[in-house]
Amino acid sequence: MPDPASISLTSPLAPIKGIGQRTADQLAALGLTNVGKLIAHIPLRHERHEAEANVRELLPGQIVSTRGEIVATRPVGNGKRSRFEAVLMDATGRLDLVWFNAPYMRDKVIPGMRVRVQGKAKSFGYGLQLTNPKLEPLRPEHSEPDRREARIRAVYPASEEIDSARIERAIDAVLDEALPQLEDHLPEPFRVARDLPELREAYRMLHRPESMEEAARAVRRLAYDELLMLQVSVALKRAELRTRLRAPALPWTEKLDAHIRARFPFQLTDAQNDVIKEITADLSSPVPSNRLIQGDVGSGKTVVALYAMLLAVADGHQAALMAPTELLAEQHFASISRMLGGSRVRVALLTASVTGDARDGLLSALREGRIDLLIGTHALITDQVEFKSLAVAVIDEQHRFGVHQRAALRSKGAAPSDASAGAQSVTPHVLVMTATPIPRTLAITIFGDLDVSTIRSLPAGRKPIRTRVVQSPQRDEVYSFVEKRLEKGQQAYVVVPAIDASEDASGADIRGVTDVLEQLTKGPLKSRRVEAVHGRLPSRDRERIMQSFRDARIDVLVATTVIEVGVDVPNAAIMVIEQADRFGLSQLHQLRGRVGRGTHESVCILIADPTTEEARARLAAIAATSDGFALAEKDFELRGMGELFGSRQSGTPAFRVADLVRDRDLLAMARRDAMDWVARSPTLDRPEESLLKRRVLKAHGQGLALGDVG
Structure with missing residues (x-):
């Protein structure tokens, strides 16, 4: 066994006294392969363990702890009302135990075994009873532990092979030697001003x-560290963008402004004009713009982005718009081409469906500057795509792309204009748009390197959408209502959660497009023209169906969430969302935004049989308000960041300690501190900052493309 003094943070665990090979192998399966990783294993929670007492000494109304032998057990009842009862005895008396709806306890609690239990005692007959107590078997192969004193105990993420108690013992075996080796990246005056304990003391308090x-x-200090690391990395990226890169400065004049606005078939709102002022101020500077335009459904973000792209074209440059799906790219191409009809602006569409000679010709024209405005999907960031002079790049539905795609589109700018040392690279101005209103907490966290513009008002003439929630037994009434609206010449969407019908993990049915299409065409809408659109359809078929729907040659469109963004059919005034409890709150709001775009009074009907409180809360919220920003905040509270944006979305930070709902104040403090720190030291090159810089780059260097900062 190694001398404790020789243990370092990189020491393997197997040779350490109190751990051994078997435990080390089980810890390794959890990713805990050395001392440093072991002490960085964050508890799930902390529990108060009361001091043990004899059964006779226990008092009703208190959290108590005792040990004894299980002398009898019995299951009572079946189903959700079942319970499992046991009797514990020690030398001083009897204690009754009961677990509700826990049939698995019959295999865990067996007469003859010795256990330690903890729970709240209440009077029961002539004695006491614990309801759903915590139970710890006392293994016969080990000598029984001493009677426990009152203490706070960490409960760790564990596995079937190694439980929390054994992880706790392993951490205890190394903690005294490991803590003195922890270096703090925050100076003492900085910590004291924010009431943060020293790092090694925080880990002692954690374990x-x-x-x-x-x-x-301890949790507050470690959560702050996570948030600070992210915010420093974001601030470094902002500093780099503003000092080491330059973009074409695009001139603005009143004459040009009037010329661009003449292309729009409607007056812009005050909110749109305010955002255009912010954008033109950005684009007229050689400092690359990096701006997020967020607005509620139908607020007119695309027109604002088109204004920016036309500024680039007017100055002899090119512009690009990247959308997450072919359908949305096709929609943008159609609407922008209509607005620019008869102009000299050359617009092209590039998606995976453009192949062969057509693709080669398009790429050649792009390289030679014979295309002014390119609209497309991820195909825009493939290696073969080269612009002659890209000045403005727009990314739609930003949260569906990661930071790497944003960086790839930015890299389509020209090479350094001067090969001399220290020459600034030329990069396009970047605008990113989202119709998913982003809670302020998330905007700071995920898009913290962006300036944010918000379009809050809707274009004139938009009527509010009525939203109703009904249960599945009312489905026939819903489609009777749809039929009446169709008789008036209106059109409808029916949104379904999946393409093919299936079952979820619990065995519940999931409705599919193909089945719903068949049911409607053979049932309540059999006299109507009903078609389906979804992501598996070839783009040519999808566009044909969408155009037929726009031209009112289709009455009802059955679809998946492929229509969530970008689809604009003013005559579509009714939406039915089947199994609405299977959609997120922001997603429901996006879907609802497909109606209410014309002069008809619009209705969105949510058919749902929610089985959880969260699902009921989502449906109540969507029915209560049409404010996307309020709904985004509610969705964030209900589901957290990972669920809201998809746990695997590239660029979304994963926090082990910080909780963005709980730690909003801590996030605001970390953001202020990071901005101030990087303003004083834009590259963290001071000797005393070397540890902080290493840890920031390790945590976020790859995700935020910070390699060139370090």
Whole structure:
């Protein structure tokens, strides 16, 4: 066994006294392969364990702990009302135990075994009973542990092979030697001003807290560190963008402004004009713009982005718009081409469906500057795509792309204009758009390197959408209502959660497009022209169906969420969303935004049989308001960041300690501190900052493309 003094943070675990090979192998399966990783294993929570007492000493109304032998057990009832009862005895008396709706306990609690239990005692007959107590088997192969004193205990993420208690013992075996080796990247005056404990003390309080208050202080320090690392990385990226890159400065004149606005078939709102002022101020500077345009459904973001792209074209440059799906790219191409009809602006569409000679010709024209405005999907960032002079790049539905795609589109700018040392690289101005209103907390966290413009008002003439929630037994009434609206010449969407019908993990049915299409055409809408559109259709068929729907040659469109963004059919005034409880709140709001775009009074009907409180809360919220920003905040509270944006979305930070709902104030503090720090030291090159810089680059260097900063 190694001398404790020789243990380092990189030491393997197997040779350490109190751990051994078997435990080390089980820890390795959790990714805990050395001392440093072991002490960085964050508890799920902390629990107060009460001091043990004899059964006779226990008092009703208190959290109590005792040990004894299970002398009898019995299951009672079946189903959700079942319970499992056991009797524990020690030398001083009897204690009754009961677990509700826990049939698995019959295999875990067996007469003759010795256990330690903890729970809230209540009077029961002539004695006491614990309901759903925590139970710890006392293994016969080990000598029984001493009677426990009151303490706070960390509960760790564990596995079937190794439980939390054994992880706790492994951490305890290395903690005293490991803590002195932890270096703090925050200077003492900085920590003291923010009431943050030293790093090694924070880890001591995390693993061996003397009180719940100490555990909370440890969590606060480590959560702050996570948030600060991210915010410093974002601030470094902003500083790099503004000092090491330049973009074409695009001139603006009143004459040019009037010329561009003449292309729009409607007056812009005050909110749109305000955002255009912010954008033109950005684009007239050689400092590359990096701006997020967020607005509610139908607020007119595309027109604002087109204004920016036309500024580039007017100055002899090119512009690009990248959308996440072919359908949305096709929609943008159609609407922008209509607005630019008769102008000299040359617009092209590039998606995976453009192949062969057509693709080769398009790429050649792009290289030679014979295309002014290119619209497309991920195909825009493939290696073969080269612009002659890309000045403005727009990314639609930003949250569907990661930071790497944004960086790839930015790299389509020209090479350094001067090969001399220190020459600035030329890069396009970048605008990113989202119709998913982003909670302020997320805007700071995920898009913190962007300036944010918000379009809050809707274009004139938009009527509010009525939203109703009904249960599936009312489905026939819903489609009778749809039929009445179709008789008036209006059109409808029916949105379904999947392409093919299936079952979820619990065995519940999931409705599919093909089945719903068949049911409607053979049932309540059999006299109507009903078609389906979804992501598996070839783009040519999809566009044909969408155009037929726009031209009112189709009455009802059955679709998946492929229509979530970008589809604009003013005559479509009714939407039915089947199994609406299977959609997120922001997604429901996006879908609802496909109606209400014309002069008809619009209705969105959500058919749902929610089985959870969260699903009921989502449906109540969507029915109560049409404010996308309020709904985004509610969705964030209900589901958190990972669910809201997809846990695997590239560029979304994964926090082990920080909770963005709980730690909003901490995030604001970390953001202020990071901005101030990087303003003082734009590259973190001071000797005393070397540790902070290393840890920032390790945590976020790859995700935010910070390699050139370090």
